[in-house]
Amino acid sequence: MKKTLILFLILPLLSFGVHKYYISLTEIAYKEKTKSVQMIMNVFMDDIETAINKDYKVNLQLTTKDELKKTDSLFFNYLNNHFKVKINSKKVNYRFIGKEYDGDIVYFYLEIENVLNPKSIEIENDVLVKYFPEQQNLVKVSLKEERKSLFLDKKNDKGLLKF
Structure with a gap:
């Protein structure tokens, strides 16, 4: 009886496959005091590692003792090519x-200095899209008292926000 009960409880759980989501979040905030735009982007570690390994023909080995010493420069190069402001x-x-x-998750911390009176922010973000066509890149921007968002993907990787 116990085996039958366990089977009925576990079988429905096994019928659902694991679904992988492909999404990144970039939060952008203008800091009036420092006249800077501060950005935090988060992406799934295995996805960014796959993209960089393929693009630069390396083996990052993130979070291991064998992680490449040049990982930060590879991350920065990758972002410069796929995330434009x-x-x-x-x-x-x-x-x-x-x-x-x-x-x-990997969090990237980025900053734009000497920004005076921003009225519009345009983002081009195709991070991870080349290897993960389902990738969606959400961008949230806070400027003074306003908050706006962009939802970017393979078909639409650019957006303009006016404040």
């Missing part, structure tokens, strides 16, 4: 401040 219709460069691993 324009403020007030002008392309701007950002600094790679660093990264942080948290479970299966």
Whole structure:
């Protein structure tokens, strides 16, 4: 009887396959006091590792003792190629401040300095789309008292927010 009961309880759980979500979140905030735009992007570690390994023909081995010493520069190069920002219709460069691993997520910390009176932010984000066509990149922007969002994917990887 116990075996039958366990079978009836477990069988429905096994009928559902594991679904992998492909999503990143980038939070962007303008800091009036420092005149800077601060960005935090989070992506799934295994996905970014796959993309960089394939694009740069390396083996990052993230979070292991054999992690490549040049991981930060590879991350920065990858982001520069796949995440672009324009403020007030002008392309701007950002600094790679660093990264942080948290479970299966990598957080990237980026900053744009000397930003005066931003009225629009344009984002181009095709991070991970090449290898994961279902990838969706959510961007949330806080500027002064306003909050706006963009939902970008393979078909639509650019968006403009006006404040």
